[in-house]
Amino acid sequence: MARAVTTRHKITATTAAWVVAFLIFFPILYTILTSFKTEAEAIAGVSLIPSGTFENYVEVQSQRDYFKPFANSVIISVGSTLIALLIGIPAAWSMAFSPTRRTKDVLMWMLSTKMMPAVGVLVPMYLLFRDTGLLDTTSGLTMVLTLINLPIVIWMLYTYFREIPGEILEAARMDGASLFNEIVYVLTPMAVPGIASTMLLNIILAWNEAFWTIRLSAANAAPLTAFIASFSSPQGLFWAKLSAASTLAIAPILIMGWFSQKQLVRGLTFGAVK
Amino acid sequence: MATRQTRALARIMIAPSVILLLIWMIVPLAMTLYFSFQNYNLLNPTNVSFAGLFNYKYFYTDPAFFQSIWNTLLLVGGVLLITVVGGILLALLLDQPIFGQGIVRILVISPFFVMPPVAALVWKNMLMHPGYGVFADIARFFGFQPVDWFAQYPLFSIVLIVAWQWLPFATLILLTALQSLDIEQREAAEMDGANFLNRFWYLTLPHLARAITVVILIQTIFLLAVYAEILVTTNGGPGYASTNLAFLIYRTALLGFDVGGASAGGVIAVILANFVAIFLMRAVGRNLDR
Amino acid sequence: MGSITLNKVNKSFGATMVIPEIDLQIDDGEFVVFVGPSGCGKSTLLRLIAGLEDTSSGHITIDGRDVTAEAPAKRGLAMVFQSYALYPHMSVYNNIAFPLKMAGEDKGVIDKKVRDAARILNLTDYLERRPSQLSGGQRQRVAIGRAIVRQPKAFLFDEPLSNLDAALRGTMRLEISELHHQLATTMIYVTHDQVEAMTMADKIVVLNAGRIEQVGSPMDLYRSPRNLFVAGFIGSPRMNFVGGDTAKKLGADTIGVRPEHIEISRTSGEWPGTIGVTEHLGSDTFLHVHSDVAGTITARTSGEFDLHHGEHVFLTPNRGRIHRFDAEGAAIN
Numbered sequence: 001m002a003r004a005v006t007t008r009h010k011i012t013a014t015t016a017a018w019v020v021a022f023l024i025f026f027p028i029l030y031t032i033l034t035s036f037k038t039e040a041e042a043i044a045g046v047s048l049i050p051s052g053t054f055e056n057y058v059e060v061q062s063q064r065d066y067f068k069p070f071a072n073s074v075i076i077s078v079g080s081t082l083i084a085l086l087i088g089i090p091a092a093w094s095m096a097f098s099p100t101r102r103t104k105d106v107l108m109w110m111l112s113t114k115m116m117p118a119v120g121v122l123v124p125m126y127l128l129f130r131d132t133g134l135l136d137t138t139s140g141l142t143m144v145l146t147l148i149n150l151p152i153v154i155w156m157l158y159t160y161f162r163e164i165p166g167e168i169l170e171a172a173r174m175d176g177a178s179l180f181n182e183i184v185y186v187l188t189p190m191a192v193p194g195i196a197s198t199m200l201l202n203i204i205l206a207w208n209e210a211f212w213t214i215r216l217s218a219a220n221a222a223p224l225t226a227f228i229a230s231f232s233s234p235q236g237l238f239w240a241k242l243s244a245a246s247t248l249a250i251a252p253i254l255i256m257g258w259f260s261q262k263q264l265v266r267g268l269t270f271g272a273v274k
Numbered sequence: 275m276a277t278r279q280t281r282a283l284a285r286i287m288i289a290p291s292v293i294l295l296l297i298w299m300i301v302p303l304a305m306t307l308y309f310s311f312q313n314y315n316l317l318n319p320t321n322v323s324f325a326g327l328f329n330y331k332y333f334y335t336d337p338a339f340f341q342s343i344w345n346t347l348l349l350v351g352g353v354l355l356i357t358v359v360g361g362i363l364l365a366l367l368l369d370q371p372i373f374g375q376g377i378v379r380i381l382v383i384s385p386f387f388v389m390p391p392v393a394a395l396v397w398k399n400m401l402m403h404p405g406y407g408v409f410a411d412i413a414r415f416f417g418f419q420p421v422d423w424f425a426q427y428p429l430f431s432i433v434l435i436v437a438w439q440w441l442p443f444a445t446l447i448l449l450t451a452l453q454s455l456d457i458e459q460r461e462a463a464e465m466d467g468a469n470f471l472n473r474f475w476y477l478t479l480p481h482l483a484r485a486i487t488v489v490i491l492i493q494t495i496f497l498l499a500v501y502a503e504i505l506v507t508t509n510g511g512p513g514y515a516s517t518n519l520a521f522l523i524y525r526t527a528l529l530g531f532d533v534g535g536a537s538a539g540g541v542i543a544v545i546l547a548n549f550v551a552i553f554l555m556r557a558v559g560r561n562l563d564r
Numbered sequence: 565m566g567s568i569t570l571n572k573v574n575k576s577f578g579a580t581m582v583i584p585e586i587d588l589q590i591d592d593g594e595f596v597v598f599v600g601p602s603g604c605g606k607s608t609l610l611r612l613i614a615g616l617e618d619t620s621s622g623h624i625t626i627d628g629r630d631v632t633a634e635a636p637a638k639r640g641l642a643m644v645f646q647s648y649a650l651y652p653h654m655s656v657y658n659n660i661a662f663p664l665k666m667a668g669e670d671k672g673v674i675d676k677k678v679r680d681a682a683r684i685l686n687l688t689d690y691l692e693r694r695p696s697q698l699s700g701g702q703r704q705r706v707a708i709g710r711a712i713v714r715q716p717k718a719f720l721f722d723e724p725l726s727n728l729d730a731a732l733r734g735t736m737r738l739e740i741s742e743l744h745h746q747l748a749t750t751m752i753y754v755t756h757d758q759v760e761a762m763t764m765a766d767k768i769v770v771l772n773a774g775r776i777e778q779v780g781s782p783m784d785l786y787r788s789p790r791n792l793f794v795a796g797f798i799g800s801p802r803m804n805f806v807g808g809d810t811a812k813k814l815g816a817d818t819i820g821v822r823p824e825h826i827e828i829s830r831t832s833g834e835w836p837g838t839i840g841v842t843e844h845l846g847s848d849t850f851l852h853v854h855s856d857v858a859g860t861i862t863a864r865t866s867g868e869f870d871l872h873h874g875e876h877v878f879l880t881p882n883r884g885r886i887h888r889f890d891a892e893g894a895a896i897n
Contacts, residue, residue, distance in 0.1 A: 010372070013372050017378045018378060027385075028388060030400055087290045090288070090290075091288045094283070094288045095288060098284035106292065110295055115554070117543045117546075119519075120541070121540065123309055167645045171651075175710065176666035177662075179283075204387060210389060211501050214391075214502065214505070215524075224389065229506050231395065232506040239400075242395070242399075257384070257386065269492060
């Protein structure tokens with residue numbers, strides 16, 4: 001087969017790819033379509049053409065008991081991300097720019113804490129939270145999410161910081177910049193894209209976390225994960241509405257995810273794949 | 275790059291992270307270990323006594339325990355099989371010249387970003403439901419009886435759902451690795467007379483070996499902890515047919531209120547995960563040396 | 565202004581002693597080149613002077629003031645890095661203005677100085693561009709501009725031309741030398757390229773494994789190399805070295821003679837041999853001659869000489885231009 005790509009090859013590949021992509025995306029597509037159907041339509045049979053009604057969304061929006069989990073998801077995802085960045089940026093900074101012989105070991109140890117199975121510490125965490133009043137609070141959930149994602153945050157920031165050429169920081173030093181100036185005028189602007197990418201990935205991971213957010217929450221602090229999980233056996237009567245709720249629950253993260261493919265590879269393979 | 279001035283500051287900056295993660299690591303695990311040697315049931319919280327290895331023995335002799343271990347292995351193995359093989363095939367496909375590459379990629383990676391409860395619900399009610407589901411409709415169209423997936427094949431159904439969610443991850447990683455294959459190597463192989471299959475077997479697959487290993491290791495870590503999908507669909511049933519170790523521990527703790535037993539299970543789960551983690555850290559460590 | 569002294573400066577990284585002990589004097593206004601093979605410590609030495617690395621022991625004085633413990637910014641030096649190290653998120657204007665901004669200068673003063681530097685370096689049209697939109701040579705000039713505005717006591721250049729292609733390197737070499745004449749400021753220049761060293765320097769410091777082999781003007785080093793290392797490092801193509809009996813006959817363990825100091829004849833001469841590879845550069849031709857008496861010798865002749873692979877020739881070294889070295893490699897005189 002010569003390097004020249006035949007059109008026929010391209011068309012075959014394109015067809016195959018689109019078919020496979022459609023099949024993979026189908027469940028999501030179908031959910032979105034169903035959210036625009038009436039309840040009667042939803043159980044009537046497979047149909048790719050909804051009647052285009054917004055009544056489900058209207059109903060979901062108007063119900064206060066949807067708004068609360070949504071708000072909780074936002075609070076704990078964004079909150080845990082911000083705290084993780086607050087703690088993680090200095091740590092990654094120091095490991096990237098003042099590495100010692102132990103830096104690599106510390107980094108690996110941090111990553112290893114992510115590998116501990118959550119269920120292994122379910123019992124003490126549940127009891128601790130219960131006895132300290134953290135059970136079913138957004139602060140409690142935020143704390144846990146911060147801790148489980150901190151290793152990834154530090155790891156990603158570390159890789160981004162390392163990509164900043166050391167010579168540029170030295171140039172700043174030669175140019176008379178104090179440490180503070182060096183950070184404010186040179187390091188931070190160059191680090192912002194990396195920090196933004198890390199933030200994106202972390203919000204995604206926190207939003208989708210479906211163990212601690214379910215087990216350590218109840219009516220008050222339940223985020224969308226717990227809320228949706230509580231509908232594990234809906235009657236078909238609610239299906240269109242549930243589709244609307246699901247679509248709303250996954251839409252923001254889906255869109256964020258489309259923009260974070262590269263970050264995903266970087267953040268979740270711990271650098272073992274380039 | 276470090277001068278005297280920055281070294282002391284560096285240590286202060288890393289301290290909060292290290293301290294927090296240290297506490298997060300040690301305290302809950304220590305408590306789990308402690309509880310695993312106690313008779314402690316939440317229904318009778320004042321009656322706590324030392325139990326020695328009783329909890330471990332109980333777990334070990336509980337038929338549900340072995341079933342859950344077996345289910346865990348099946349679950350992890352099944353998902354790995356589907357995602358690695360599927361991932362390689364998809365990566366090869368997406369590496370071809372395609373019209374609308376960007377959109378295809380977006381569609382293919384989407385399942386990974388759907389939160390597990392939603393994924394489980396959608397599959398359970400929209401696709402696999404024997405009454406209203408898409409699969410049922412397709413079966414009826416061809417004149418077959420619809421399959422009641424979660425009653426007849428509970429674990430398999432869960433494998434499908436989880437595999438659907440993780441296929442994008444494997445595909446993305448393998449595609450990234452595939453695209454790092456030097457195009458000149460490919461051309462040299464062509465000049466040496468290798469056809470597509472030859473090139474795949476002798477060139478592509480060895481190159482992907484590293485990435486495949488990483489995918490397997492990382493996915494295993496996460497797959498050992500599958501929980502929400504089971505909770506939302508079968509609740510571990512029928513019986514213990516779709517209960518994995520994680521779910522069993524949850525049931526023991528919060529449905530059976532058996533703190534001691536659940537803690538013993540937790541210790542076992544941690545040991546299992548550590549086993550895999552050792553291999554993963556070696557792969558990561560090698561890369562950090564570069 | 566701009567005289568620098570190194571007094572018993574020593575640098576170790578952990579257990580490895582990169583620079584054993586160096587004494588060096590650089591006078592105000594000199595163009596000094598640190599030259600040597602990779603890993604000889606020339607960049608380390610430059611960074612010690614800059615303050616980007618701390619000395620393990622010894623003192624560095626600038627204009628009589630001991631700066632050994634001082635931070636880079638306080639030493640009044642400016643550095644041009646090999647990779648230019650421009651701030652990618654700032655325009656050319658802001659890159660050049662940055663050091664002045666750090667010094668807290670007034671906006672009007674900054675503007676004047678930046679525009680002056682831009683004029684000298686032909687950057688006026690590019691002031692609003694980002695570094696990514698510039699060519700290699702332009703980036704180089706921005707880096708120099710950033711150094712100039714500080715009006716430093718001395719400029720430090722760390723292999724600034726390595727990343728440029730050959731043609732551009734030639735042009736920039738001239739520009740930097742021209743700049744030196746214009747500003748009359750001390751310049752310390754690090755390179756592994758002995759051509760750059762020879763063409764640009766007032767004084768060359770040849771380094772090997774952290775030690776100074778020789779300090780002198782280009783022609784000093786060319787005419788009177790103190791040892792085998794310097795003799796073999798300076799001059800391109802390399803000096804020919806011959807040992808054995810041929811050397812003993814002339815009273816040395818090794819003798820050296822440069823390719824340009826050898827007479828070639830088809831008919832007669834001291835060392836008979838067969839021509840191997842011939843390199844025709846147009847202006848010169850270099851012959852690699854295999855001789856039993858003296859090993860493989862490179863000899864230079866002017867371009868028009870018609871000699872081919874396999875022919876027999878005779879080589880005669882110019883007596884007055886033979887360098888003699890003893891068993892330790894030191895020059896005998």
